[in-house]
Amino acid sequence: MSNESDAASEPSDDEVVRTAAEAAEGIVFKHYDQSTVTDLDVTVTFEEGVLDVDVYLNAPADADPDREAVAQEAVETAGEAVDELFEE
Numbered sequence: 001m002s003n004e005s006d007a008a009s010e011p012s013d014d015e016v017v018r019t020a021a022e023a024a025e026g027i028v029f030k031h032y033d034q035s036t037v038t039d040l041d042v043t044v045t046f047e048e049g050v051l052d053v054d055v056y057l058n059a060p061a062d063a064d065p066d067r068e069a070v071a072q073e074a075v076e077t078a079g080e081a082v083d084e085l086f087e088e
Contacts, residue, residue, distance in 0.1 A: 010086065011085050011086065011088075013046050013047075015085070016046040016051065016082050016085065017044045017045070017046050019078075019081050019082055019085050020044045020046070020051060020053055020078035020079070020081060020082050021042050021044045021078070022081075023074075023077045023078045023080070023081035023082075024042045024044070024053060024055055024074040024075065024077060024078040025040070025042055025074075026077070027070065027073050027074040027077045028040055028055070028057060028070060028071075028074050031065055031070045031073075032059050032063060032070070036059055036060065036063065037057065037058070037059050038058045038059065039056065039057070039058035040055075040056070040057055040058070041054075041055070041056040042054070042055050042056075042074070042078075043055075043056075044078065046082075051078075051079060051082050053074075053075045053078040053079065054075075055071040055074045055075055055078075056071070057070060057071045057074075
């Protein structure tokens with residue numbers, strides 16, 4: 001059961017997905033130059049109030065910071081951005 005009673009003021013599913021994807025991509029490109037990233041796939045779904053974010057990042061193995069750490073930060077930041085969207 002949701003605590004939010006005013007569904008009309010909640011963001012659309014499309015807005016949630018777009019916000020999460022943009023936030024995740026922003027973190028990746030905050031850490032790496034675009035030319036360094038050879039492949040980036042951000043998959044976001046938002047169904048029945050559940051946000052799912054997957055980030056696949058292919059950057060050089062010796063990249064600093066670590067690719068896995070950046071991908072994890074991107075996922076976490078996407079979730080935080082969506083949380084903020086619902087607080088507005």
